[in-house]
Amino acid sequence: MPAPIEEFRYDGQADALEQILGAERPLVIRGLVRHWPLVAAANVSNQAFADAVTAIDNGTVVDALLMPPEAEGIVGYRGEAEAFNFSHHRVSVTQGLQRLLQFAGQDDAPGIALQSAPVAHCMPAFLDSHVLPLLDAAIKPRLWIGNRVTTPAHFDEYHNIACVACGARRFTLFPPEQVRNLYIGPLDFAPTGAAISMARLDRLDDPRFPRLKTAMEHALVAELAPGDAIYMPPMWWHHVASLGPLNALVNYWWKPSQGEGLVPNTRLGGLLHAVLLFKSLPPAERAAWRELFDHYVFGDEDPAAHIPEARRGWLGKLDAAQSAKLLERIRQYL
Structure with missing residues (x-):
C-alpha cells in the first residue's frame, strides 16, 4: 500500500514555509490557502464557487479537453495508442463551469478538464485577492478545473505547489527512480505535453505492466480538500485524480535561478x-x-x-x- 505523504499544518508560520522550497521530498501543506475567497465559496457549495469564479472571469478562452464517458475520465490514448481519447476545445472559464454544473448529476457524464489556464490572462482579478504567502509575486498561477478526471503519472521539470480551491483531489507520487516501473508512453506523442504512464493504478494485475506493483510499493499518497496544498519537487512522478463533479486546482511552477545567462527549459x-x-x-x-x-x-x-x-x-x-x-x-x- 502507498505510504502517506508527510504533512505540515500551516498556521501562518512564514519562516517554517521557507524550508519547503528547498525540500527534496513532497509535502502536504494543510490549510495553506484556506483564506482564499474562492475556497470560502467552495465550502458553501459548487454553485457558490462557480458564481465566485464567474464574477472575476474576463471571458478569455482557455484550453479544454472533452472525453467520452467510456474513457472513464482518464486522460490517455484510444486503442493501441493510435490517437488520444479526448478532443480539444477553446472555451471561457465560465462556459466550462456551466457545462460542468450541467453534467454534475449524471453518472455517465463526459470528462471535462480546463487545462493549465494562465490566471493572469483569464482571471486577473484573482491575483490581488488570492495571495500565496510563500512565493514571489512574479510566479504566476495556472488554473485547472474539471469533473472526475485523472491525469496519469507524469513529471515536471519545475518545483510545483498545487492548491485545491474546490472539490477534492488524490495525489499519488512516485520518486524519480520509479520511471522504469511506470511504463511511460511515447515521448513524442503525449496527451498533455508531458509523457504519461500507460498503466492504470486501479489495475495492478494487468499482465502488460507487471512492474507496476513494484512502483506502488514506493508510492506516496494524499487526498487534499479545499484550502490544502501540496509541494512536489522537480522530477517526481505524480498521478492526480479529481474525485468529485466539480474540482478546481491552482498551481505555481518555478525554477530557482542557477546561474546568470542560462537558458531555461532546456x-x-x-x-x-x-x-x-x-x-x-x-x-x-x-x-x-x-x-x-x-x-x-x-x-x-x-x-x-x-x-x-x-x-x-x-x-x-x-x-x-x-x-x-x-x-x-x-x-x-x-
Whole structure:
C-alpha cells in the first residue's frame, strides 16, 4: 500500500514555509490557502464557487479537453495508442463551469478538464485577492478545473505547489527512480505535453505492466480538500485524480535561478538529445559515455576540484558571459 505523504499544518508560520522550497521530498501543506475567497465559496457549495469564479472571469478562452464517458475520465490514448481519447476545445472559464454544473448529476457524464489556464490572462482579478504567502509575486498561477478526471503519472521539470480551491483531489507520487516501473508512453506523442504512464493504478494485475506493483510499493499518497496544498519537487512522478463533479486546482511552477545567462527549459531537450546521440551506440560505447556523464554531471564529487579555480571554465561557476560562450559552442556542435 502507498505510504502517506508527510504533512505540515500551516498556521501562518512564514519562516517554517521557507524550508519547503528547498525540500527534496513532497509535502502536504494543510490549510495553506484556506483564506482564499474562492475556497470560502467552495465550502458553501459548487454553485457558490462557480458564481465566485464567474464574477472575476474576463471571458478569455482557455484550453479544454472533452472525453467520452467510456474513457472513464482518464486522460490517455484510444486503442493501441493510435490517437488520444479526448478532443480539444477553446472555451471561457465560465462556459466550462456551466457545462460542468450541467453534467454534475449524471453518472455517465463526459470528462471535462480546463487545462493549465494562465490566471493572469483569464482571471486577473484573482491575483490581488488570492495571495500565496510563500512565493514571489512574479510566479504566476495556472488554473485547472474539471469533473472526475485523472491525469496519469507524469513529471515536471519545475518545483510545483498545487492548491485545491474546490472539490477534492488524490495525489499519488512516485520518486524519480520509479520511471522504469511506470511504463511511460511515447515521448513524442503525449496527451498533455508531458509523457504519461500507460498503466492504470486501479489495475495492478494487468499482465502488460507487471512492474507496476513494484512502483506502488514506493508510492506516496494524499487526498487534499479545499484550502490544502501540496509541494512536489522537480522530477517526481505524480498521478492526480479529481474525485468529485466539480474540482478546481491552482498551481505555481518555478525554477530557482542557477546561474546568470542560462537558458531555461532546456533539460528535457538535453534528455531528448541524449536519446538521439547515445541510445543506438554499441553497449561498450554507451557504457563509456555513461561513465563520462556520471563523472561530469551526476557524480557527487567535483570533477574540477584539482583544477586551479581561475581555469575551471565551464566546469566552474558560470557567469553570464561564460554561459553565453558555452551555449554558442553547443550551437556549433549541433
